[in-house]
Amino acid sequence: MAEPHSHTLPSYLDSSHPGPWGIYLQQVDRVAPYLGNLSRWIETLKRPKRILIVDVPIQLDNGTVAHFEGYRVQHNNSRGPGKGGVRYHQDVTLSEVMALSAWMSVKSAAVNLPFGGAKGGIRIDPRQHSMAEIERITRRYTSEIHDIIGPNKDIPAPDVNTNGQIMAWMMDTYSMNEGGTTTGVVTGKPVSLGGSLGRIEATGRGVYVVACEAARESGIDIKGARIAIQGFGNVGGTAARLFNEAGAHVVAVYDHTGIVYNSRGLNVPALVEHVKSTGGVAGAADTETLSVNDFWSLKTDILIPAALEGQITRDNADLIHTRILVEGANGPTTPEADDIISAKGTIIVPDVVANAGGVTVSYFEWVQDFSSFFWTEQEINHRLEAMMRAAYSGMSAVARQHGVSLRTAAFIVACSRILEARQVRGLYP
Numbered sequence: 001m002a003e004p005h006s007h008t009l010p011s012y013l014d015s016s017h018p019g020p021w022g023i024y025l026q027q028v029d030r031v032a033p034y035l036g037n038l039s040r041w042i043e044t045l046k047r048p049k050r051i052l053i054v055d056v057p058i059q060l061d062n063g064t065v066a067h068f069e070g071y072r073v074q075h076n077n078s079r080g081p082g083k084g085g086v087r088y089h090q091d092v093t094l095s096e097v098m099a100l101s102a103w104m105s106v107k108s109a110a111v112n113l114p115f116g117g118a119k120g121g122i123r124i125d126p127r128q129h130s131m132a133e134i135e136r137i138t139r140r141y142t143s144e145i146h147d148i149i150g151p152n153k154d155i156p157a158p159d160v161n162t163n164g165q166i167m168a169w170m171m172d173t174y175s176m177n178e179g180g181t182t183t184g185v186v187t188g189k190p191v192s193l194g195g196s197l198g199r200i201e202a203t204g205r206g207v208y209v210v211a212c213e214a215a216r217e218s219g220i221d222i223k224g225a226r227i228a229i230q231g232f233g234n235v236g237g238t239a240a241r242l243f244n245e246a247g248a249h250v251v252a253v254y255d256h257t258g259i260v261y262n263s264r265g266l267n268v269p270a271l272v273e274h275v276k277s278t279g280g281v282a283g284a285a286d287t288e289t290l291s292v293n294d295f296w297s298l299k300t301d302i303l304i305p306a307a308l309e310g311q312i313t314r315d316n317a318d319l320i321h322t323r324i325l326v327e328g329a330n331g332p333t334t335p336e337a338d339d340i341i342s343a344k345g346t347i348i349v350p351d352v353v354a355n356a357g358g359v360t361v362s363y364f365e366w367v368q369d370f371s372s373f374f375w376t377e378q379e380i381n382h383r384l385e386a387m388m389r390a391a392y393s394g395m396s397a398v399a400r401q402h403g404v405s406l407r408t409a410a411f412i413v414a415c416s417r418i419l420e421a422r423q424v425r426g427l428y429p
Helices: 019-034 036-041 094-110 131-148 164-178 202-218 234-245 268-278 292-297 335-343 357-371 377-402 406-425
Strands: 050-059 065-076 082-089 117-123 154-158 226-230 249-255 258-261 299-305 321-326 347-349
Touching: 019 036, 019 094, 019 335, 019 406, 036 406, 050 094, 050 131, 065 082, 065 094, 065 131, 065 154, 082 094, 082 164, 082 357, 094 117, 094 357, 094 406, 117 131, 117 154, 131 164, 154 164, 154 357, 202 234, 202 299, 202 321, 202 347, 202 357, 202 377, 226 234, 234 249, 234 268, 234 299, 249 268, 249 292, 258 292, 335 347, 347 406, 357 377, 377 406
Parallel strands: 082 117, 082 154, 226 249, 226 299, 299 321, 321 347
Antiparallel strands: 050 065, 065 117, 249 258
8 A cells, every 4th residue: 555645744844844835734724624615635735746956047248157046836627727926035945936926826716716826936146137138037937937828828927136128038038939929928017018907005905905994893993093004105105005095004015115104194205215225225315224023023004014024023023013014025934933923912904815915906907908998096996995805705704614723724715616627627648
């Protein structure tokens, strides 16, 4: 008799520091008891469908040749083509890209989009390279992963340190190799190339919408609510602006340059302008500077980590004093920290729903590209807000039904949808 499959972590992960993929596996294990008959398919969730590791060589501006490691992981496509961003960062690892692809599977299913999950990345510090070098590495990477991407296979999008211009280069490279313009191969493109209105602000707007839903359920009035945000890019910056317009007090913002604080509420429009001119929040007028620990210790109504994963761990979870934590970033809270914070009575709105605004508007873009018929920004925002509210209310109802956290509820909803599709499709051959 064959031995049963091991549920231990792969050999390249340290069990005491499981990394992003190990954290994802722990989350799947937590949801297993709620899957009923679908649990027989649970290994589907623990094994990426396809992992591609590519060498990306380019000629640098100085004439030398440099090699970079690139990844594209397709976690699951039972419900539709893979969907997920491409990040350029010096700390990109396979474990990270695997986990992000899996969270995309969960995220797409949690919001009920007809997508699976995928993710890509190149281990590079883009700050050390010219735009010409970034273009060459983008085009070479796209060529290397060409065979596994496409409008009906896997649709990349922007992520950390990538943007609409990167997507335009990816779309152009793919189209040149296909012999015809294929706008739907990526989302997050410039509007002039079939991009969608409202896409840049979509994730931050989604964070704001679900935060308002969570606040409403908790009896918190957004007007006058105290908000702290880690990250001030498209996600944190957009959320800050929308909270500010709603009358909330954004009291602290933490980015890569420092932490600014004003107990009466920051002047968000002025802070946005300061960031545009200086590159970060540090040194903004009429603000105090806080230490990292002081930031996490702030007493707030809503705390939004909207930077990178792994920011809230068992080492700083005890510091958190907020009523609602809304995960604008992917995987910002480790499972241990999740337990510590939840035990205090803090509501955690999980990333797979909280930051799904981006992939939702990416879906709208994909649909618009297929039809060559484009919606107004007002239509985009209306559809986005309706889908985010529906996803939140569905997750909240399952949480009440089973007496579980919102995160576990989101995984119950999403994993059930994925595994039901897997079961109905069956195995081929």
